[in-house]
Amino acid sequence: MPPSTEAVAQVGVLAPSGMLGAGFDPETIERGLALDPDVIAIDGGSTDSGPHYLGAAVAKTTAAAVRRDLRILIKAAATADIPLIVGSCGTSGTDSGVDWVAGIAEQIMAEEGLDLKIARIYSEQEAAFLKEELDAGRVHPLAPHGPLQPETLESCTHIVGMMGHEPFVEAIRAGAQVILAGRATDTALAAAVPMMLGMPGGPTWHAAKVVECGGQCTTDPRAGGVFATIDHNGFVIEPLAAANACTPLSVAAHMLYETANPYRMREPAGTLDVSDATYTALDERRVRVEGSRFEPAEQHTIKLEGAQVTGYETVSFTGIRDPYITANIDRWAALLRLIVTDRVGQTLGLTDDEYGLDIRLYGHNAILEDIDPDSTPPREVGVMLVVNAPSQATATAIAKVANPLMLHLPLPEMEYLPSFAFATSPAETPRGAAYEFVLNHVVDVDSATSMFRTEYSREVSRA
Numbered sequence: 001m002p003p004s005t006e007a008v009a010q011v012g013v014l015a016p017s018g019m020l021g022a023g024f025d026p027e028t029i030e031r032g033l034a035l036d037p038d039v040i041a042i043d044g045g046s047t048d049s050g051p052h053y054l055g056a057a058v059a060k061t062t063a064a065a066v067r068r069d070l071r072i073l074i075k076a077a078a079t080a081d082i083p084l085i086v087g088s089c090g091t092s093g094t095d096s097g098v099d100w101v102a103g104i105a106e107q108i109m110a111e112e113g114l115d116l117k118i119a120r121i122y123s124e125q126e127a128a129f130l131k132e133e134l135d136a137g138r139v140h141p142l143a144p145h146g147p148l149q150p151e152t153l154e155s156c157t158h159i160v161g162m163m164g165h166e167p168f169v170e171a172i173r174a175g176a177q178v179i180l181a182g183r184a185t186d187t188a189l190a191a192a193v194p195m196m197l198g199m200p201g202g203p204t205w206h207a208a209k210v211v212e213c214g215g216q217c218t219t220d221p222r223a224g225g226v227f228a229t230i231d232h233n234g235f236v237i238e239p240l241a242a243a244n245a246c247t248p249l250s251v252a253a254h255m256l257y258e259t260a261n262p263y264r265m266r267e268p269a270g271t272l273d274v275s276d277a278t279y280t281a282l283d284e285r286r287v288r289v290e291g292s293r294f295e296p297a298e299q300h301t302i303k304l305e306g307a308q309v310t311g312y313e314t315v316s317f318t319g320i321r322d323p324y325i326t327a328n329i330d331r332w333a334a335l336l337r338l339i340v341t342d343r344v345g346q347t348l349g350l351t352d353d354e355y356g357l358d359i360r361l362y363g364h365n366a367i368l369e370d371i372d373p374d375s376t377p378p379r380e381v382g383v384m385l386v387v388n389a390p391s392q393a394t395a396t397a398i399a400k401v402a403n404p405l406m407l408h409l410p411l412p413e414m415e416y417l418p419s420f421a422f423a424t425s426p427a428e429t430p431r432g433a434a435y436e437f438v439l440n441h442v443v444d445v446d447s448a449t450s451m452f453r454t455e456y457s458r459e460v461s462r463a
Contacts, residue, residue: 010231011194012037015211016240017225020044020069020086020101021061024214028224028240029076035227038197040077041189042069043212044101044180045088047305047437054092055157055307055435061091063104070101071108074178078114083172085179085189092305093160093183095124102180106457116178118457119171123160123182125304125451127153130443138444142303145440152438156306159439163302164268166448168192176456183305185267186212194230201294205272207235209265210254210289217254219245234290236282246287248279268303268448270296299444302451306439311356311388313431314395317423318406320381325418326364327377328411333359336383336409340402347401348394355398356388383420392430399428 014037017024021044032040045053049060059066070086077084090097098120109116131150133139139148153159160183169192171179181189187208194204207228210217214225223241237246255262255274263275276291325332337359341352360366362382385402389395406427408417445451 008197010229011197011199013190013211013228014040015190015214015225016042016073018043018213018216021065023069024224026072029072032227032240033076033080037080037082039083039085039193040073041085043088043186043189044086045091045093051307051435051437054305057094057096057158059090059097059100066101067104070104074105074108075112078116083177083179085168085192087181087184087189089180089182093123094158095122098122098180098182105178105180117176119176119179120455121167121171121181122453123163125159125161133443139441142440142442148441155308156438157308159304159306161302161304161451163452164188164448165192165195167452167454169196170449171454172196187267199230200232202292203230203235205267205294206274206277206289206292210237210251215239217246217251219247219250234288236286236288238286245285248281248287251287251289252279268300270294300448301442302445304439304441304443307435308438309433310436311390311434312392312395313434314387314399315429315431316385316399316402316406316427318383319421319423320383322418325411326381329361329364329381332411333361336405339405343401344398348397358386360384388434396428396430403427
């Protein structure tokens with residue numbers, strides 16, 4: 001049954017892990033249930049792994065891992081008679097991602113003999129609708145993007161809107177016990193029930209931010225999730241694993257994670273301000289936070305995420321151990337690019353503006369590039385060639401042109417022919433369509449739920 005909406009003194013939020021399918025110790029869930037939670041909230045996705053998952057509408061997690069975690073959480077929610085909320089289902093929150101997780105949930109409930117009401121909240125957006133909003137002046141760019149062009153919307157394979165807590169509240173009030181949603185802010189999942197039960201925005205949104213990644217706010221992020229108890233003056237955060245701990249530093253530090261400003265964080269409904277927050281250790285494991293504020297926005301906005309195909313990729317990877325070449329690796333990479341470009345023009349008749357060629361030197365500035373403080377020559381270098389072209393066949397053909405060079409290319413002054421080591425055979429690996437994020441915009445809305453659609457597994461009672 002949904003939590004009572006009568007005035008309550010505090011609300012407990014059980015956050016099992018940073019993402020559904022990432023795994024957790026079942027014993028930590030048992031400890032969490034003993035703390036008397038009002039909701040179990042867990043994220044089902046992220047944009048951290050890039051645009052492919054949204055563009056292709058596929059999940060980064062395997063169904064077996066999702067099924068394992070979801071089985072434990074559904075049974076826990078049924079035992080405690082509290083809602084289970086999963087956001088950004090299927091990694092990117094596409095409609096198919098919601099249906100994929102819902103299908104797994106329904107199978108689990110059938111196997112376990114459970115009959116819980118499921119709400120599917122869909123967040124995909126139609127380009128035609130968004131073009132109407134754009135024409136009406138209700139779509140605005142976020143830095144560093146400029147004004148949105150209609151053709152950009154049309155080019156996206158999938159577009160999602162990022163919901164706040166309101167659609168979750170609506171579903172729970174309608175009697176849903178398992179809420180599976182499309183794209184949502186990570187914090188909205190944990191904030192929904194506390195907001196519904198009358199907790200202040202400051203403590204609620206700050207606690208939601210702290211628990212969004214499970215154990216990342218603890219001294220041992222690998223040990224499992226956390227539990228937040230939110231009241232009218234602040235919140236207490238503690239780990240679910242008995243040997244783990246939260247400290248003022250570990251809790252405060254999470255405001256640095258994925259925020260442009262460590263003191264302020266924007267949600268669809270407003271802005272969290274923690275500039276006056278205090279962090280106090282209650283004991284060796286628990287921390288109390290007070291002083292957080294929430295500033296309601298004059299205009300509720302929904303952020304858009306969209307991905308489009310940029311071409312097709314083929315990759316090739318070789319390892320270099322030759323000490324002379326590793327000591328001159330930048331010059332070698334420049335020579336590789338020059339010769340490959342020339343030979344592609346000669347053999348395939350393509351100019352360098354008709355395809356993309358990326359050479360990444362792992363072991364030498366591949367991560368930090370020119371700001372790497374270690375200027376010593378690398379002992380060995382892994383060379384990744386990434387080709388992007390209008391077709392898969394063309395991308396693979398370009399990579400094959402590069403093949404003999406990535407196996408034996410010497411520098412001009414070398415008196416011998418070096419040999420390198422391909423990591424795979426064949427050396428060329430087609431990756432299929434490549435995607436990029438092209439939307440970083442918000443839509444002004446009059447209703448926090450108007451851009452989202454909710455379907456229920458069966459008729460549910462309305463509160």
